[in-house]
Amino acid sequence: xxxxxxxxxxxxxxxxxxxxxxxxxxxxxxxxxxxxxxxxxxxxxxxxxxxxxxxxxxxxxxxxxxxxxxxxxxxxxxxxxxxxxxxxxxxxxxxxxxxxxxxxxxxxxxxxxxxxxxxxxxxxxxxxxxxxxxxxxxxxxxxxxxxxxxxxxxxxxxxxxxxxxxxxxxxxxxxxxxxxxxxxxxxxxxxxxxxxxxxxxxxxxxxxxxxxxxxxxxxxxxxxxxxxxxxxxxxxxxxxxxxxxxxxxxxxxxxxxxxxxxxxxxxxxxxxxxxxxxxxxxxxxxxxxxxxxxxxxxxxxxxxxxxxxxxxxxxxxxxxxxxxxxxxxxxxxxxxxxxxxxxxxxxxxxxxxxxxxxxxxxxxxxxxxxxxxxxxxxxxxxxxxxxxxxxxxxxxxxxxxxxxxxxxxxxxxxxxxxxxxxxxxxxxxxxxxxxxxxxxxxxxxxxxxxxxxxxxxxxxxxxxxxxxxxxxxxxxxxxxxxxxxxxxxxxxxxxxxxxxxxxxxxxxxxxxxxxxxxxxxxxxxxxxxxxxxxxxxxxxxxxxxxxxxxxxxxxxxxxxxxxxxxxxxxxxxxxxxxxxxxxxxxxxxxxxxxxxxxxxxxxxxxxxxxxxxxxxxxxxxxxxxx
Amino acid sequence: xxxxxxxxxxxxxxxxxxxxxxxxxxxxxxxxxxxxxxxxxxxxxxxxxxxxxxxxxxxxxxxxxxxxxxxxxxxxxxxxxxxxxxxxxxxxxxxxxxxxxxxxxxxxxxxxxxxxxxxxxxxxxxxxxxxxxxxxxxxxxxxxxxxxxxxxxxxxxxxxxxxxxxxxxxxxxxxxxxxxxxxxxxxxxxxxxxxxxxxxxxxxxxxxxxxxxxxxxxxxxxxxxxxxxxxxxxxxxxxxxxxxxxxxxxxxxxxxxxxxxxxxxxxxxxxxxxxxxxxxxxxxxxxxxxxxxxxxxxxxxxxxxxxxxxxxxxxxxxxxxxxxxxxxxxxxxxxxxxxxxxxxxxxxxxxxxxxxx
Numbered sequence: 001x002x003x004x005x006x007x008x009x010x011x012x013x014x015x016x017x018x019x020x021x022x023x024x025x026x027x028x029x030x031x032x033x034x035x036x037x038x039x040x041x042x043x044x045x046x047x048x049x050x051x052x053x054x055x056x057x058x059x060x061x062x063x064x065x066x067x068x069x070x071x072x073x074x075x076x077x078x079x080x081x082x083x084x085x086x087x088x089x090x091x092x093x094x095x096x097x098x099x100x101x102x103x104x105x106x107x108x109x110x111x112x113x114x115x116x117x118x119x120x121x122x123x124x125x126x127x128x129x130x131x132x133x134x135x136x137x138x139x140x141x142x143x144x145x146x147x148x149x150x151x152x153x154x155x156x157x158x159x160x161x162x163x164x165x166x167x168x169x170x171x172x173x174x175x176x177x178x179x180x181x182x183x184x185x186x187x188x189x190x191x192x193x194x195x196x197x198x199x200x201x202x203x204x205x206x207x208x209x210x211x212x213x214x215x216x217x218x219x220x221x222x223x224x225x226x227x228x229x230x231x232x233x234x235x236x237x238x239x240x241x242x243x244x245x246x247x248x249x250x251x252x253x254x255x256x257x258x259x260x261x262x263x264x265x266x267x268x269x270x271x272x273x274x275x276x277x278x279x280x281x282x283x284x285x286x287x288x289x290x291x292x293x294x295x296x297x298x299x300x301x302x303x304x305x306x307x308x309x310x311x312x313x314x315x316x317x318x319x320x321x322x323x324x325x326x327x328x329x330x331x332x333x334x335x336x337x338x339x340x341x342x343x344x345x346x347x348x349x350x351x352x353x354x355x356x357x358x359x360x361x362x363x364x365x366x367x368x369x370x371x372x373x374x375x376x377x378x379x380x381x382x383x384x385x386x387x388x389x390x391x392x393x394x395x396x397x398x399x400x401x402x403x404x405x406x407x408x409x410x411x412x413x414x415x416x417x418x419x420x421x422x423x424x425x426x427x428x429x430x431x432x433x434x435x436x437x438x439x440x441x442x443x444x445x446x447x448x449x450x451x452x453x454x455x456x457x458x459x460x461x462x463x464x465x466x467x468x469x470x471x472x473x474x475x476x477x478x479x480x481x482x483x484x485x486x487x488x489x490x491x492x493x494x495x496x497x498x499x500x501x502x503x504x505x506x507x508x509x510x511x512x513x514x515x516x517x518x519x520x521x522x523x524x525x526x527x528x529x530x531x532x533x534x535x536x537x538x539x540x541x542x543x544x545x546x547x548x549x550x551x552x553x554x555x556x557x558x559x560x561x562x563x564x565x566x567x568x569x570x571x572x573x574x575x576x577x578x579x580x581x582x583x584x585x586x587x588x589x590x591x592x593x594x595x596x597x598x599x600x601x602x603x604x605x606x607x608x609x610x611x612x613x614x615x616x617x618x619x620x621x622x623x624x625x626x
Numbered sequence: 627x628x629x630x631x632x633x634x635x636x637x638x639x640x641x642x643x644x645x646x647x648x649x650x651x652x653x654x655x656x657x658x659x660x661x662x663x664x665x666x667x668x669x670x671x672x673x674x675x676x677x678x679x680x681x682x683x684x685x686x687x688x689x690x691x692x693x694x695x696x697x698x699x700x701x702x703x704x705x706x707x708x709x710x711x712x713x714x715x716x717x718x719x720x721x722x723x724x725x726x727x728x729x730x731x732x733x734x735x736x737x738x739x740x741x742x743x744x745x746x747x748x749x750x751x752x753x754x755x756x757x758x759x760x761x762x763x764x765x766x767x768x769x770x771x772x773x774x775x776x777x778x779x780x781x782x783x784x785x786x787x788x789x790x791x792x793x794x795x796x797x798x799x800x801x802x803x804x805x806x807x808x809x810x811x812x813x814x815x816x817x818x819x820x821x822x823x824x825x826x827x828x829x830x831x832x833x834x835x836x837x838x839x840x841x842x843x844x845x846x847x848x849x850x851x852x853x854x855x856x857x858x859x860x861x862x863x864x865x866x867x868x869x870x871x872x873x874x875x876x877x878x879x880x881x882x883x884x885x886x887x888x889x890x891x892x893x894x895x896x897x898x899x900x901x902x903x904x905x906x907x908x909x910x911x912x913x914x915x916x917x918x919x920x921x922x923x924x925x926x927x928x929x930x931x932x933x934x935x936x937x938x939x940x941x942x943x944x945x946x947x948x949x950x951x952x953x954x955x956x957x958x959x960x961x962x963x964x965x966x967x968x969x970x971x972x973x974x975x976x977x978x979x980x981x982x983x
Contacts, residue, residue: 159680160713160771162700164727164778171701174726178717 021237028230033515035489037496045231054315055232058216061127065202065212066195069134074188076135077142078180081150082172096147103140110137111204118205119347125207133205134198138191145187146180153179189243196236208305208350209330219310219333226311303328304546307343307351309533310335312407314566321553327546344369348540353547355406357533359606362396370402370536377548378404380555388595389572392532395603403534404551407569409506410530410593410601411447412523414490416516419500427455427524430501431474436481440493440502443485445619446604447529448475451503454526460602463611472618476625485623494519507569509590521590527600532572631656631782631814632677637686639672646672647838650686654782654816659808661817661825664835665861670818671786673835677816678707678784691781705782706775710790712767714759720746720770721755727778745773748807765796772807782814789824801827822862826850834858851903855968859901866902866942869970871895878967881938883917885960889967899968904945906964909935915957921950 028046032039049055080099084092102110114133118125153176161171177184199214206215213236217229310333318329332351334340337360343350348369356364364370375382381404389405397403415424419438430439430451441448450460452471462468483499490502495515504512509521535551537544553559560576570591571577580586589597607615632654639647647669654660662670675681676688679700688696695703706727715723721742728738746752749769759767768788775783785804789797805828808815819825825832826846833843834857842854853859856867870880875890880900892898912918919937926932931949935942937958950956 154711154713156709156711156713157715159678159700160707160709160774161715161726162680163678163707164774165701165730166726167701170730175715178715 024230025234025237028227028234030227032495033227035492037492045227046235049228049231049235052228054211055213055216055228058211058213061210062196062212062214065127065131065134066192069131069138069195070188070192072135073138073191074142074184077139077187077191078146078184080139081143081146082176084147085150085155096143099140099143102137103144107198107200108204111201114201115204125205126210129205129207130202130210130212133201134195137198137201138194141190141194142184142187145190146183149180149183193240193243208307208332211332219335302326302546303330304353304543304550305330305332305351305541306550307332307334307340307354309333309355312355312567314562317554317559317562320559321550325546325549325553327543327549329550344538348538349542351538352541352543353535353537353550355533355535357531358393358396358603361403361534361536363606364536365397365402369539371539371541371544372401373404373537373551374548377545378552378555380552380557384555384557384560384573384575386572386574388598389532392530392598392603393534396532396605397534402536404555405532405534405572406554407507407567408530408532408572409569410523410598411442411450411503411505411528412509412521413501414494414504414509414512414519414521415501416494416497416499417518417520419497424501424520424522425525427451427526430503431455431478431481433481435500437483438500439478439482440490440499441478441482441485442490442503443487445615447503448485448619448622449615450529450604451475452478454524454528457526460527460529461605461607463607463614465614468614468618472622475622479622479625506590506593507567510568510585510588513590523589523593523597523601525600527602529604530598530601532603629656630654631691632816633687633689634673634676635687635689637673637676637683637688639669639676639681639683645838647676647683650838650840652833652840652843654814655831657812657814658830659805659815659817659828660831660833661819661829662833662835663819663822663825663861664841665820668835669838670820670835674707674784674786674816674818677782678705679703704780705784706778706780707784707786708768708771708775708788710787712759712764712771714767714770714774716759718759719755720751720757720759720762723759723770724774724777726774731778741777742773745777748776748810749773749803764792765800768792768800769803772804776807776811780813782816783811785815785817787819788817789819789821797824804828826862834861836861852966853901853968856899856901859966859968864904864943864945866904866907866940868900868902868940870898870900870967872898872967876962878965880965881917881940883938885916885965886962887965887967888962889965892967892969897970899970901966901968902942902960902964904932904943905930906960907935907942907944907946908959908961909933909944909946909948909950909956910959912955912957915959917958919956919958921952921954921956924949924952 027035029041029043030039031042031044084095087095111133114129114136115125118129123129157175157179158171161175162168166174197214199218202212203215203218206212211219213232217232220226220229304327306329308331312333318331321327322329334343337356340354340356341360341363344354344364385405389408390400392408393403393405394400413424413427413429420429420435429435430441441451449468449471452474453460453462453467455474456467456470458464458467458471486493490504491508491512493499494502494504495512497516504521506521509519513519513521535554537547541547554563555573557573557575557579560571560573561579564571564573564576564580568591570593577586577592585591630653634650634652637647637650638645650669650673652673662673664670672681676683679695679698682697686696687694690703715726718726724742724745725738728741733741742755746754749772751766751769751773754762754766754770759770762770771788789800792800801824804815817828829846831843832846832849834841834849836857842849842858849858850862853862853865859865859867868880870878872892872895873879873884874894876887878885878887878889878898878900908915917937919935919942921933922936922941923934924931930945930947933944933946933950935944935956935958942958
């Protein structure tokens with residue numbers, strides 16, 4: 001019985017530790033994009049992954065950085081340990097203490113201070129700065145592994161070699177280094193893992209146009225994690241296991257060869273290790289050389305730095321632009337308006353052209369961070385864009401001086417035709433007790449209040465205390481009917497038929513309908529939120545002409561069409577809409593809401609700190625209610 | 627007189643404030659077995675390391691075979707060292723260990739092979755070529771370390787407490803090994819130890835050091851029988867060191883009783899120390915000796931009895947093959963030749979530098 005309990009406990013721990021990873025690996029073979037539904041076994045996410053040049057590029061960057069930083073840090077760290085043996089015990093302890101601090105220090109502090117240093121030195125952030133950062137934080141890990149081993153080494157072994165006529169370096173290589181090697185290798189392994197794993201420090205030192213896997217994946221998360229990422233994570237997990245098993249086997253073999261003495265790492269055949277290292281070193285040197293020369297020969301002047309939402313452009317569009325204009329696009333993605341704002345605020349010249357949404361654009365205009373557009377350089381924009389959207393944009397950009405609308409969308413109700421009776425045309429249905437337990441709400445303060453405010457006929461930008469109290473009371477009254485307040489899961493749950501009604505963004509609606517034809521999207525008659533984002537040129541842009549070319553190019557009808565088909569959010573490009581061949585999409589109310597249904601919709605406005613506080617206080621009450 | 631192979635001239639060495647060696651002078655004859663003996667921290671290992679080239683003196687010169695090698699790197703010196711903890715290359719076989727120095731000197735494979743064979747035979751480890759150091763006992767490892775050093779045919783072999791980590795029996799065996807090796811090779815051995823028995827057994831010449839100064843040097847017999855000061859007397863074997871007064875030449879007053887002795891030239895009525903070895907104290911029937919006393923304590927030591935005798939207000943240590951039981955009243959007498967008279971140091975500092983002045 002006791003034995004059974006022991007095993008049961010062990011089993012439980014293993015399940016807790018590995019269930020999430022197993023789940024992820026299983027999902028990476030799921031043909032359906034939904035997390036809730038099994039759509040059959042497939043390798044397509046893996047194939048997609050290897051077809052995605054950006055991810056492969058990020059993978060190459062990650063590996064290059066990891067290899068070079070590991071190699072350099074290992075050499076520096078090991079030499080430092082050797083040197084430390086020559087100083088007194090007290091100073092050695094002191095120096096070791098100092099080198100250990102960066103390890104304990106919060107990554108964010110290390111990241112920010114490195115970023116500041118690079119900026120102070122006027123270094124362009126990118127590959128080199130990330131590499132330097134990784135070398136910096138890897139050295140302590142190498143030392144941590146090498147130093148204890150170093151202390152056990154009998155220095156007279158080195159002296160014995162000198163005594164027998166060896167030159168100092170030869171003596172070191174033949175005596176100290178072989179003894180140190182196991183610790184050096186495990187230090188290198190640790191450094192390699194740390195480098196692969198790092199996100200925060202990389203994020204702060206990478207600058208624009210350069211991504212490692214971790215920053216790339218983080219960017220992808222914006223529109224919900226794509227199954228390709230599961231596949232990638234599964235591969236990384238597999239790689240870690242292989243590395244771990246490899247080092248285990250290596251150690252085991254060594255222990256066997258070393259004979260009975262337990263703590264002896266003495267490996268008789270050390271030559272293969274040396275050869276492997278030489279090969280790796282050579283490869284690394286060649287890669288570095290390639291990158292450096294590649295960098296030297298790449299023209300620096302004819303570029304445009306673009307900062308856009310994740311998965312918000314068809315990658316082919318970038319390629320076509322580069323081919324047609326010869327301008328190199330340095331492309332980065334952000335996941336929220338706030339992150340984009342932070343980046344611009346810290347380095348105004350980091351990007352030439354950005355794509356924030358409505359309220360953020362008004363904030364940027366207010367803070368004089370944008371430069372006015374030269375409409376003469378934007379013939380496609382003048383000709384192709386729908387006047388209705390230009391007027392919407394004017395709500396936050398009076399006179400359309402700074403913004404060219406890119407995509408827009410609405411918030412509405414997604415419902416399952418097989419589960420809901422009759423046409424849906426009002427927010428009221430979300431308060432119908434018939435659907436108790438099958439209603440999904442958006443877990444975000446503005447979206448939730450928007451539903452309740454619009455239902456009562458109030459403005460969705462209301463700051464009236466009474467109106468807001470009423471909206472909150474309604475939301476509390478509705479709560480027993482609501483299955484859950486969620487964000488991403490609305491999509492998955494609706495596809496899987498787990499709920500009948502859900503509040504959702506129009507762009508997601510197009511995608512869900514493709515996956516489950518029983519779903520229907522509607523903007524209630526009371527009105528709703530319409531959002532819009534657009535291209536702006538930054539005040540300190542270094543390539544303003546190229547930025548204008550970029551914006552104008554995106555307004556060309558064939559290009560706008562390509563993007564629409566990729567992104568599925570509403571395009572304000574009238575000509576592009578006319579070019580759509582699929583009649584059901586061309587005339588889709590979801591993709592292209594009528595002017596009539598849009599007329600009731602409002603853009604979110606920034607309400608100020610006081611109103612923000614009222615919203616948040618009431619939202620807390622709503623969330624706490626039973 | 628044999629030729630001087632190594633000369634240390636006015637060597638001084640300090641680590642920070644701590645003076646290790648102070649103006650040390652030492653000459654080492656060719657083909658001798660010289661032991662530097664002293665307690666830990668006396669500067670003996672530093673002296674050896676200066677000869678080996680692992681430390682450089684703050685001042686002074688090291689002369690080897692007539693040439694100044696003070697600033698020569700260790701790998702360029704014509705001597706080899708056997709280290710305290712063997713310092714074998716643990717990742718190499720025994721053969722590879724021994725071949726290390728020869729390979730650096732670009733000897734032919736055949737030469738190296740023959741040398742390994744010869745060296746292993748010399749240290750009684752034939753057939754150990756393919757073994758790894760970890761699989762050998764401490765004594766065997768030490769022999770490998772010696773073999774590794776001697777294949778290079780050094781003129782001098784430096785040995786830094788090479789037997790320190792071995793157990794007593796093995797240590798005694800290795801002492802005879804080393805004497806045999808020294809005689810077969812016909813080279814100079816400089817041996818550092820804190821073990822006086824090792825020093826007495828093996829050496830032609832012993833250098834006793836303390837606090838960075840040479841206290842006395844000479845043959846093992848001289849050092850043992852005629853210690854020049856209390857430190858040497860105390861360090862080399864058990865002794866009775868007793869304050870006394872030199873009455874006149876050849877007469878010393880010990881604990882109020884006059885003893886005949888053979889020493890001269892200390893002046894009259896001068897305070898001195900006398901050294902009397904425990905085995906030189908004779909116990910005779912009460913009334914027939916020089917100084918009366920009582921046996922306090924008896925311990926059987928195998929070869930002899932060790933007794934404590936209270937006489938003249940001093941506890942005498944006595945070694946004798948004949949036992950006198952505790953409580954018995956006896957008389958002490960000492961042969962004049964066995965009384966070693968030493969000048970009394972006026973201060974601790976003087977004690978340390980006694981021989982240098």
